[in-house]
Amino acid sequence: MKWLDKLDSKFGKFAIKNLMLYIIIANAIIYFVIFFMGRTDIVQFLYLDTGKVMSGEIWRLFTFVLLPPMTSPFFLVFALYFYYLAGNGLEHQWGSFKFNFYYFSGMIGIIIASFITGGISNATFLNLSLFLAFARLYPDYEILLFFILPIPVRYMAIFNWLYMGYNFIFSDNQYRILIVFCLLNYFVFFGKEIVVSTKNKKRSHRYKAATETYVNSKNYIHKCEVCGITDVDNPNMEFRYCSKCNGHYEYCIDHLKNHEHKK
Missing domain, CATH: 1.20.1540.10 (Rhomboid-like)
Incomplete structure (x- = not known):
């Protein structure tokens, strides 16, 4: 104050x-x-x-x-x-x-x-x-x-x-x-x-609920931008975000270094 x-x-x-x-x-x-x-x-x-x-x-x-x-x-x-x-x-x-x-x-x-x-x-x-x-x-x-x-x-x-x-x-x-x-x-x-x-707690609860709803609705957590494979299709597949792409784009390990970077 x-x-x-x-x-x-x-x-x-x-x-x-x-x-x-x-x-x-x-x-x-x-x-x-x-x-x-x-x-x-x-x-x-x-x-x-x-x-x-x-x-x-x-x-x-x-x-x-x-x-x-x-x-x-x-x-x-x-x-x-x-x-x-x-x-x-x-x-x-x-x-x-x-x-x-x-x-x-x-x-x-x-x-x-x-x-x-x-x-x-x-x-x-x-x-x-x-x-x-x-x-x-x-x-x-x-x-x-x-x-x-x-x-x-x-x-x-x-x-x-x-x-x-x-x-x-x-x-x-x-x-x-x-x-x-x-x-x-x-x-x-x-x-x-x-x-x-109180506002921060409400915002946190809304974000958590929205995240859980989104995850549940799509039924997977990770998905490759190139081939579309998900962690549900292959639980053993590794996924990474590309640091060179402009945005949050995720790829399977097979396409992590084999894709066209998004600008």
């Missing part, structure tokens, strides 16, 4: 390096405060609530990404480890500025969706967009699920796409809007690549 490269050259010096590390540390600290110090009330001050934002609690536009997953300590370690792995992998591939752009544009998407629906939000879908981007760039990378079972991330990504597709179909409009806006950053970065890849 040339436009993003231009932004990087102008504003790259302002990028926050190791952004995901800082967010993970903040998640861990807040989790400790909530579950080990008993300050569950802190959640009420951090999640994204557009109604309260309009009442002056502007900090909620930023603090919702600091809320950790509300789960057991064991699963928290797994989740935070994977968030860091995905963020660090994306930053390594793109550089700090582009990763910052991806992350903050994802935040903006969730904020817009929350204002449209009037609902409350956390960073769940934002982290999901990180995972999908990571899986796109590193499809064969293996994750130790629960630190035991190795699974390539592409399979986990497929599961998440199916899960979101199911929810998009069967959930209400509020959920649909949230899904669409949380994935805007993903399609900004990978949309063109997906379209080109």
Whole structure:
């Protein structure tokens, strides 16, 4: 994306390096405060609530990404480890500025969706967009699920796409809007690549189908331009293309050097 490269050259010096590390540390600290110090009330001050934002609690536009997953300590370690792995992998591939752009544009998407629906939000879908981007760039990378079972991330990504597709179909409009806006950053970065890849696959399938149809219809693969013998007539016959003929003309071994060259 040339436009993003231009932004990087102008504003790259302002990028926050190791952004995901800082967010993970903040998640861990807040989790400790909530579950080990008993300050569950802190959640009420951090999640994204557009109604309260309009009442002056502007900090909620930023603090919702600091809320950790509300789960057991064991699963928290797994989740935070994977968030860091995905963020660090994306930053390594793109550089700090582009990763910052991806992350903050994802935040903006969730904020817009929350204002449209009037609902409350956390960073769940934002982290999901990180995972999908990571899986796109590193499809064969293996994750130790629960630190035991190795699974390539592409399979986990497929599961998440199916899960979101199911929810998009069967959930209400509020959920649909949230899904669409949380994935805007993903399609900004990978949309063109997906379209080109899809077209190339379709073109490849059409070519393969046409080739197979052509081969099946003529019932042979090789045919001599002079005598007309084919590999079906004589399976042991050798065939070659003539390098001196202007075009792709094939001859049996008997006529390869004994024919009039086509110009």
